[in-house]
Amino acid sequence: xxxxxxxxxxxxxxxxxxxxxxxxxxxxxxxxxxxxxxxxxxxxxxxxxxxxxxxxxxxxxxxxxxxxxxxxxxxxxxxxxxxxxxxxxxxxxxxxxxxxxxxxxxxxxxxxxxxxxxxxxxxxxxxxxxxxxxxxxxxxxxxxxxxxxxxxxxxxxxxxxx
Amino acid sequence: xxxxxxxxxxxxxxxxxxxxxxxxxxxxxxxxxxxxxxxxxxxxxxxxxxxxxxxxxxxxxxxxxxxxxxxxxxxxxxxxxxxxxxxxxxxxxxxxxxxxxxxxxxxxxxxxxxxxxxxxxxxxxxxxxxxxxxxxxxxxxxxxxxxxxxxxxxxxxxxxxxxxxxxxxxxxxxxxxxxxxxxxxxxxxxxxxxxxxxxxxxxxxxxxxxxxxxxxxxxxxxxxxxxxxxxxxxxxxxxxxxxxxxxxxxxxxxxxxxxxxxxxxxxxxxxxxxxxxxxxxxxxxxxxxxxxxxxxxxxxxxxxxxxxxxxxxxxxxxxxxxxxxxxxxxxxxxxxxxxxxxxxxxxxxxxxxxxxxxxxxxxxxxxxxxxxxxxxxxxxx
Numbered sequence: 001x002x003x004x005x006x007x008x009x010x011x012x013x014x015x016x017x018x019x020x021x022x023x024x025x026x027x028x029x030x031x032x033x034x035x036x037x038x039x040x041x042x043x044x045x046x047x048x049x050x051x052x053x054x055x056x057x058x059x060x061x062x063x064x065x066x067x068x069x070x071x072x073x074x075x076x077x078x079x080x081x082x083x084x085x086x087x088x089x090x091x092x093x094x095x096x097x098x099x100x101x102x103x104x105x106x107x108x109x110x111x112x113x114x115x116x117x118x119x120x121x122x123x124x125x126x127x128x129x130x131x132x133x134x135x136x137x138x139x140x141x142x143x144x145x146x147x148x149x150x151x152x153x154x155x156x157x158x159x160x161x162x
Numbered sequence: 163x164x165x166x167x168x169x170x171x172x173x174x175x176x177x178x179x180x181x182x183x184x185x186x187x188x189x190x191x192x193x194x195x196x197x198x199x200x201x202x203x204x205x206x207x208x209x210x211x212x213x214x215x216x217x218x219x220x221x222x223x224x225x226x227x228x229x230x231x232x233x234x235x236x237x238x239x240x241x242x243x244x245x246x247x248x249x250x251x252x253x254x255x256x257x258x259x260x261x262x263x264x265x266x267x268x269x270x271x272x273x274x275x276x277x278x279x280x281x282x283x284x285x286x287x288x289x290x291x292x293x294x295x296x297x298x299x300x301x302x303x304x305x306x307x308x309x310x311x312x313x314x315x316x317x318x319x320x321x322x323x324x325x326x327x328x329x330x331x332x333x334x335x336x337x338x339x340x341x342x343x344x345x346x347x348x349x350x351x352x353x354x355x356x357x358x359x360x361x362x363x364x365x366x367x368x369x370x371x372x373x374x375x376x377x378x379x380x381x382x383x384x385x386x387x388x389x390x391x392x393x394x395x396x397x398x399x400x401x402x403x404x405x406x407x408x409x410x411x412x413x414x415x416x417x418x419x420x421x422x423x424x425x426x427x428x429x430x431x432x433x434x435x436x437x438x439x440x441x442x443x444x445x446x447x448x449x450x451x452x453x454x455x456x457x458x459x460x461x462x463x464x465x466x467x468x469x470x471x472x473x474x475x476x477x478x479x480x481x482x483x484x485x486x487x488x489x490x491x492x493x494x495x496x497x498x499x500x501x502x503x504x505x506x507x508x509x510x511x512x513x514x515x516x517x518x519x520x521x522x523x524x525x526x527x528x529x530x531x532x533x534x535x536x537x538x539x540x541x542x543x
Contacts, residue, residue: 022475054389056505057490059503061492062501074490083477085477106510132543133219142224143227155232
């Protein structure tokens with residue numbers, strides 16, 4: 001499907017459960033509420049026209065200004081050759097979302113990584129152990145924007161960033 | 163005829179209820195066949211693998227966090243260190259993603275040079291695969307041959323950018339330097355030198371009965387599982403899918419070149435090896451075509467030193483030697499990226515190792531692991 005067809009198809013299928021976002025370099029992007037994610041993913045996988053069989057990328061994103069944190073899902077369909085960008089935005093205090101590893105096994109490690117680096121909890125994850133950090137890590141969630149670590153030195157601002 | 167003696171123990175028969183006890187073998191982190199620091203926790207039943215749990219993270223440097231603390235130009239050298247065996251491709255992925263984000267038009271000569279470098283690096287990377295894979299299986303000679311050829315590629319890179327491992331050659335909007343005068347003729351010479359060498363490797367390995375016994379039918383990965391695990395690159399093509407981002411979602415100048423996508427049939431270790439061997443030939447073909455059609459002109463678009471891409475997001479992926487390498491960049495309009503997510507092929511491919519290795523012998527896991535061509539800095543980032 002072309003990106004336009006895909007956008008209208010997603011809108012027609014999920015109606016108010018999804019909210020359209022600006023496209024990511026031509027890839028349709030949608031925001032999903034955490035409580036709807038399971039239902040949306042079930043349809044994305046099982047609908048013969050959508051048929052998203054592949055999850056190339058999954059990662060967290062942090063917005064401390066608005067006190068929100070999110071997960072971005074980059075989906076792809078080998079059968080239909082189309083891309084989709086989904087994201088779930090949650091409050092930053094106790095973020096929790098279901099694990100999508102039952103739809104795409106590839107999410108298993110991606111979610112373990114996101115969980116330890118961003119402090120997002122993935123419900124029903126089959127193997128919720130830390131992945132990359134050392135076992136005795138207790139210095140918080142390093143990928144959050146406001147994280148401070150003893151060996152982490154921010155580049156000095158020159159005042160000409162913006 | 164055997165004579166029964168009272169000392170001889172009773173022969174074992176099938177109806178005897180033998181109990182086996184599972185035990186755990188720790189393989190790595192320092193193990194020659196893990197190609198870096200990766201620990202595999204193997205649950206064994208005798209010689210048979212029941213379960214594999216990869217333990218990674220020994221090389222985690224949090225490159226994604228570093229990216230948020232560097233400008234777009236400065237981050238280029240870190241991409242070299244994500245995949246140091248094919249750093250041209252890692253450079254390339256970052257360039258493609260940032261250029262997509264900012265809508266930068268790259269001069270055609272630069273695109274051609276990028277393709278030449280990326281393909282030469284793909285050959286070099288596959289040669290390292292061949293060398294280490296053969297040595298994992300006990301064949302020492304191909305190691306020496308493959309590194310002899312790789313040396314010539316590395317010399318070509320040194321000629322161009324002065325580096326032999328982490329090239330830092332590409333720039334946002336182009337490449338850092340034009341190629342020297344002799345580069346084109348030397349590279350042509352190298353390509354015509356390479357084809358008979360690849361035939362030679364095949365003569366040593368491909369139909370070698372010992373090699374076949376160690377690889378054919380071992381470590382099967384069927385296509386639906388491969389897709390579900392996001393396996394990409396030669397392991398995916400080895401499982402039979404004709405899919406190559408260079409062909410199916412062309413970036414740079416790849417749509418201008420004629421090349422084939424090799425695929426396997428069974429998704430076994432041998433197929434993954436064969437796909438890479440064939441890819442070396444195809445890469446050499448692309449390099450020859452690109453050298454033939456190398457246009458004149460500039461090598462770098464004008465990108466300011468204090469480069470600020472517009473606010474927005476970009477997702478770009480390329481076909482690196484190990485598979486799909488993708489960057490997801492979020493820009494807030496400042497000189498530094500707001501968030502960079504690096505998707506590397508080895509990370510996803512390694513995740514599928516437990517499926518492939520289950521039920522095989524401990525010696526086979528060395529072959530299966532080798533056939534995935536994992537590079538650990540890319541897994542841990």
